[in-house]
Amino acid sequence: MCVKSLVARSALLICHLHPARRKARAVAAAEALGLLHDLGASAPAGGPLAERGGLFWVALPGDAGSRAARLPRLGYTAAVDLLEPAPSRPPPARGRRAAADPGSVRWRGQPYRLVRLWAEDAAALRERAPDRRVFALETAGGQVRQVRGYRGDGGPLGRRGLPIGDARLLVNLTASAPAGPFLDPFAGIGGIVLEALASGRRVLCCDVDPALRHGLAATGARHCVADARRLPFGAGTIAAIATEPPYDRAAEGAVLGALADLARVLAAGGRLAILCAAWQAAGLRRAALDLGLAPSLDAPLDRKGTEVVVLAWQRV
Ligand SMILES: C[S@@+](CC[C@H](N)C(=O)[O-])C[C@H]1O[C@@H](n2cnc3c(N)ncnc32)[C@H](O)[C@@H]1O
Incomplete structure (x- = not known):
């Protein structure tokens, strides 16, 4: 499936591995698919921010925001972002550089925004x-x-x-x-x-x-x-x-x-x-x-x- 239709038809979740479990990507993905199995979850092989490492991706058909309630049950994932298509920003005025926005990401030429769905509560x-x-x-x-x-x-x-x-x-x-x-x-x-x-x-x-x-x-x-x-x-x-x-x-x-x-x-x-x-x-x-x-x-x-x-x- 092409990138655009993947994001349009399903919600793409960017799952951040727990720092102590950064090497256990396949295990963490298997865990997330187990937890979300009845929602039709799948794990695409690649996704945005791949160059950072310590991530895996889960695609969920339909609206994922309303299904985030289960995410705090994850053991090997410390945070989950939802990838949302973003409107293109106008180019900066001549001679100026665009301000960096940590919530924005470009993936395969398209602009997206990251919406944090859940982050682990370390104290709890x-x-x-x-x-x-x-x-x-x-x-x-x-x-x-x-x-x-x-x-x-x-x-x-x-x-x-x-x-x-x-x-x-x-x-x-x-x-x-x-x-x-x-x-x-x-x-x-x-x-x-x-x-x-x-x-x-x-x-x-x-x-x-x-x-x-x-x-x-x-x-x-x-x-x-x-x-x-x-x-x-x-x-x-x-x-x-x-x-x-x-x-x-x-x-x-x-x-x-x-x-x-x-x-x-x-x-x-x-x-x-x-x-x-x-x-x-x-x-x-x-x-x-x-x-x-x-x-x-x-x-x-x-x-x-x-x-x-x-x-x-x-x-x-
Ligand atoms: C590593 S501990 C389990 C710890 C557990 N996962 C926890 O989080 O508390 C293994 C347990 O297996 C029990 N055990 C040893 N042999 C057993 C047997 N044949 N049948 C049932 N329990 C046994 C021990 O008494 C011990 O409590």
């Missing part, structure tokens, strides 16, 4: 961060303590909370699932659970560690203490699963074993997204192939020096 995001949250943790003596800023037990199977951007990414990668419950089977201290609840999902969660049961139940999700290899749900009853299993090598068997049960409980058309340690990815890819899951995303990510991979599939 900071308040939701795992190290600010209060979590009810059961101690070895059976007492329940309200712990602020719980960062995990420091053990190899640690339950530290996932940063909000990554939790939102996983939730959005499963957003095109059919209607039905969302599950995090390795729920930890509920980073993914909270973002799924905030996006309006009906959320179930499990963790094998009973010390987390009060805190996870307090999120508003339906929680049960369970091993992800033996989930207490019927076959085909879960529409979407997003999770971050333990990265430790001691958990390798549990993580690979869990995939079979995740595939069992996932409904036809259901979506599964996993953030795993890079070394776990090969085993998960192979197991998913054997289980008949269709891959939709497979991308490495560098999370402050920890090499991880985001994998997503659909149950066909």
Whole structure:
């Protein structure tokens, strides 16, 4: 489709990647397409300001301004502009230079204006961060303590909370699932659970560690203490699963074993997204192939020096 008709028939969104995720363009685009899937979103390969880097583009049929309400759910995008055709400006008087207008852009010879639809509220995001949250943790003596800023037990199977951007990414990668419950089977201290609840999902969660049961139940999700290899749900009853299993090598068997049960409980058309340690990815890819899951995303990510991979599939 030519540029003019693309902008005329659809709204073109310029999505600015979160600075910490500048290299994760394909992942961020997959996330945005997941979140906006029911609006007929597509991701053109190029667009205005490409020379700046750190951007991707989303085309939405019809009027996007009225559909901006969902954008604050994005995890890997920090701001979104709408590209609007602008009237040509008269040339400056002789001997004068045209004043620079940061809201104007020329693209393929045409003038456009950038209208900011949404920008991340860094302070509000900071308040939701795992190290600010209060979590009810059961101690070895059976007492329940309200712990602020719980960062995990420091053990190899640690339950530290996932940063909000990554939790939102996983939730959005499963957003095109059919209607039905969302599950995090390795729920930890509920980073993914909270973002799924905030996006309006009906959320179930499990963790094998009973010390987390009060805190996870307090999120508003339906929680049960369970091993992800033996989930207490019927076959085909879960529409979407997003999770971050333990990265430790001691958990390798549990993580690979869990995939079979995740595939069992996932409904036809259901979506599964996993953030795993890079070394776990090969085993998960192979197991998913054997289980008949269709891959939709497979991308490495560098999370402050920890090499991880985001994998997503659909149950066909
Ligand atoms: C990396 S943490 C998840 C953190 C979570 N994404 C969050 O944001 O809070 C992994 C969790 O998996 C749990 N776990 C380990 N083995 C398990 C198993 N076999 N079944 C279910 N949960 C398990 C651990 O207790 C731990 O809480």
